[in-house]
Amino acid sequence: MPRLFIDLTTSVQWRRPPVGIVRVEREFAAYCLAHEPGTVFCEIDSAGQYHALPVERVRAVLDDSWCRAEAVATVSAQLPVQPAPVRGRVQRLFDWAAARGPKWVPAAVYPLLRDLGRVLVDHHAAYVRHQETKRALQAAPASAQPNDVNPVEETPRDTLIQPRADDLFVSIGLQWHHGAIHAYRLRQSSGVRVVEACYDTIPIDFPEYAGSAKQPFGEHFTCIAHSASLVFAISDTSRADLEAFYVRVGVLHVPPIRTVHLATPEVHANASIADLADDERAALARLRGDYVLYVSTFETRKNHRLLLQVWKELYRERGDACPLLVVVGMFGWGVNDLWAEMQASEVWAAGRIVLLHHVSDALLAHLYRGCAFTVFPSFYEGWGLAATESLAYGKLAITSDAPALREATQGLCPAIHPLDFPRWLQTIAHYIDDEPARKAIEAIIRASYVPRHWREFSAELLAAAKEAT
Amino acid sequence: MMRLLQLTTYPLKAPRHGGQLRCAAIRECYRELGIDVETVAVMHEGVHQGERERHDIALSSSLPDWKPELPRFMDLHTGDCLARSAPAFAGFAALLDRLQPQVVQLEQPWLYPAIKRWFDERGFSDATRPRLVYSSQNIEWKLKRDEMRPDVTDATAYAREVARVQALEREVVRAADLVVACTDEERDELRAMTDAAARSCAYVTAHNAIAPFAAEPARVAEVKRRWHLERYALFVGSAHPPNADGFWCMLAPSLAFLAPDEKIVVVGGVSHLLRGHRTYAAWPGINEPRLALLAELERADLVALLGGAQVILLPITTGGGSNLKTAEAIHSGRPVLATPHALRGYGDASRWPTITVADTSDAFRRGLRALLDRPEPAPPADYDDIRDQVTWARALKPLTLAIATLAA
Numbered sequence: 015m016p017r018l019f020i021d022l023t024t025s026v027q028w029r030r031p032p033v034g035i036v037r038v039e040r041e042f043a044a045y046c047l048a049h050e051p052g053t054v055f056c057e058i059d060s061a062g063q064y065h066a067l068p069v070e071r072v073r074a075v076l077d078d079s080w081c082r083a084e085a086v087a088t089v090s091a092q093l094p095v096q097p098a099p100v101r102g103r104v105q106r107l108f109d110w111a112a113a114r115g116p117k118w119v120p121a122a123v124y125p126l127l128r129d130l131g132r133v134l135v136d137h138h139a140a141y142v143r144h145q146e147t148k149r150a151l152q153a154a155p156a157s158a159q160p161n162d163v164n165p166v167e168e169t170p171r172d173t174l175i176q177p178r179a180d181d182l183f184v185s186i187g188l189q190w191h192h193g194a195i196h197a198y199r200l201r202q203s204s205g206v207r208v209v210e211a212c213y214d215t216i217p218i219d220f221p222e223y224a225g226s227a228k229q230p231f232g233e234h235f236t237c238i239a240h241s242a243s244l245v246f247a248i249s250d251t252s253r254a255d256l257e258a259f260y261v262r263v264g265v266l267h268v269p270p271i272r273t274v275h276l277a278t279p280e281v282h283a284n285a286s287i288a289d290l291a292d293d294e295r296a297a298l299a300r301l302r303g304d305y306v307l308y309v310s311t312f313e314t315r316k317n318h319r320l321l322l323q324v325w326k327e328l329y330r331e332r333g334d335a336c337p338l339l340v341v342v343g344m345f346g347w348g349v350n351d352l353w354a355e356m357q358a359s360e361v362w363a364a365g366r367i368v369l370l371h372h373v374s375d376a377l378l379a380h381l382y383r384g385c386a387f388t389v390f391p392s393f394y395e396g397w398g399l400a401a402t403e404s405l406a407y408g409k410l411a412i413t414s415d416a417p418a419l420r421e422a423t424q425g426l427c428p429a430i431h432p433l434d435f436p437r438w439l440q441t442i443a444h445y446i447d448d449e450p451a452r453k454a455i456e457a458i459i460r461a462s463y464v465p466r467h468w469r470e471f472s473a474e475l476l477a478a479a480k481e482a483t
Numbered sequence: 484m485m486r487l488l489q490l491t492t493y494p495l496k497a498p499r500h501g502g503q504l505r506c507a508a509i510r511e512c513y514r515e516l517g518i519d520v521e522t523v524a525v526m527h528e529g530v531h532q533g534e535r536e537r538h539d540i541a542l543s544s545s546l547p548d549w550k551p552e553l554p555r556f557m558d559l560h561t562g563d564c565l566a567r568s569a570p571a572f573a574g575f576a577a578l579l580d581r582l583q584p585q586v587v588q589l590e591q592p593w594l595y596p597a598i599k600r601w602f603d604e605r606g607f608s609d610a611t612r613p614r615l616v617y618s619s620q621n622i623e624w625k626l627k628r629d630e631m632r633p634d635v636t637d638a639t640a641y642a643r644e645v646a647r648v649q650a651l652e653r654e655v656v657r658a659a660d661l662v663v664a665c666t667d668e669e670r671d672e673l674r675a676m677t678d679a680a681a682r683s684c685a686y687v688t689a690h691n692a693i694a695p696f697a698a699e700p701a702r703v704a705e706v707k708r709r710w711h712l713e714r715y716a717l718f719v720g721s722a723h724p725p726n727a728d729g730f731w732c733m734l735a736p737s738l739a740f741l742a743p744d745e746k747i748v749v750v751g752g753v754s755h756l757l758r759g760h761r762t763y764a765a766w767p768g769i770n771e772p773r774l775a776l777l778a779e780l781e782r783a784d785l786v787a788l789l790g791g792a793q794v795i796l797l798p799i800t801t802g803g804g805s806n807l808k809t810a811e812a813i814h815s816g817r818p819v820l821a822t823p824h825a826l827r828g829y830g831d832a833s834r835w836p837t838i839t840v841a842d843t844s845d846a847f848r849r850g851l852r853a854l855l856d857r858p859e860p861a862p863p864a865d866y867d868d869i870r871d872q873v874t875w876a877r878a879l880k881p882l883t884l885a886i887a888t889l890a891a
Contacts, residue, residue: 195743202744
């Protein structure tokens, strides 16, 4: 009987509210813990070896409390925030090193250094903003602080896994961070069938929009081409993009790539305001009147710039009648100049744009339920969980025409080119002003949108994995 | 005893590149025949310092015929400087007067203007003139033409120099008593440079070859340990830009077809060129971990790497002559993956048991993949005769016969 091994490294190391990829690993692992007796969960060590995790540790990791939620932070014109530095010392250091020429640094390393320097400087800027937000939170009531997570002992190091050739090893977390080479070596030494994931190839196809460096990402997907018995892609778009990448770099034996659509995030239809923490209620109370919601990391690919331009125009036209734009998500990569522009704008000064960080699922449910509609103008996506979440709440999502967003929203939403400012302005204004039109499209969504549970996703992925040869 | 003067544009004291190795092998072969061979290498004073032999001549960098803006023609300009500079030529002529060669062998055509001037000034008759051997290594003008880089600063000047090389080559062939080529094709092409009415001249082919070598198992194991190698392909090449072009042309678009723990080991000056190529630069994250760039190595290490290679690559797409690296790869007895161009001058080598031929990038990459995937092949039986065919002793046999005839 083939055994199932699941690499849980990403989930073990992730102690914040889960982003999409972390969510996928956790949901799949939870499903297998419940439905696949004998599943071995494991974690990689610093030497690149996989150790089995005791089941009680697996349960602790998969418990919601593992992903500790921080108190919600509201950033708007009312809260002072220092402008982020445009260039950091780290970037200048790499520029200086590159300028020394081949004498010190081989020419080939320049692009890698520049990538790395860029990533580091933006992560540093994000860190600075995070610290500022934290300082803002210090004024919040003590009840808003997260509960301490019970300490869980580290994984014992005497439990190396020893899969056989007919076993399955599923590794679908942040593998480019942990190193896909280790799964390759495991396969080389044991013959185990390996299942890997492709969420998107954005760092390769759109390096200008990605926080991850192009070259390591390219090597990551090249490595899994040599190790995977199956690659699961979260959309037909991602599958096609990965296939195109393999053609582009000349991989000769492309592994089977199968689309398994992600689930729709869980709908908290009955969440009560009374159940929210004080800080969450306070944040919600600030959102008076109609507001438009964008749930997304604040980064360049997500095209917040377009929304800023639209909201500037709406504010110029409508003044105080301008609706509120609520942006939910962490500060990400490549937005230093946008952030500066946003803070200098009149619409920001008027408090018509609000950023919310560390939003819990419960608060998010209220935000979806209370919004007029949602927007998703991203330049490119591998899927679009937030857009599907909007539909699950019965809310209209105006999306960009990125192929994966069309796929994820099942063709039920207006799709506009991410650079077509006039159409975005016109469409947003239309759905703000024309409530009957909004209700009509919401009715269509409620009648037509087919949500998908994590259970279905996990079962389909597991079945596909078992078929891998 | 026949006195033979061998003229080159590089010293033979420590031969490394193909031209040096060929000239040194010919000299050695002549000496074994009992010929009194003296070599005079003429070169710019800034190159090959510390490698010169007693008759070698270093030309001053202040001579007016150097053209630094056309570095690919330094050999042509060496001949110009020697023939046109009064003090340089005087020293050269005095040396030749002293050596009194019966045969002058030009290795490549570059120094012919100086020899012609010496012949003319000494007033030799046809009967008394030393016999002239033109030992070619390529069809030089075609090679120069093909080596022109897209970023050359003055294409007109470059083309003018190519035309001068073509004229020089034709002139040397017409003046020679014996013409030696590296391949039959080039021999025929050189023969076609003379008209039917030209005086009699002999033509022979002496393909490139190598000195016999054998890899010691202990040394093979040691180099594998030293560079953490398991299964690897080996590519050996000098810092000649077409070597890098050929490598990336045949392995493009990237090395992604190699597994993460597979490497192409690169030995020689071409190691310094591969990272500067645009194909490398498109995917450095993929290419870098699959390359082991070892640059110049001791001969013993190179032989060990040849002996341990899963496959030896010959991705040669341009150039004339026949390739010493091809002979080396064939002689090793290891599997060889070659372009058809790499096998020119080696007859029916494409049918030899260790050779796989691929003429497109796709076929080359698939061929390499297949050779890396298959189990370690047993050494081919009856391989000694093939090995022997690529040694200098066998390759230079036609030349020794022709020289003996010329002397008679």
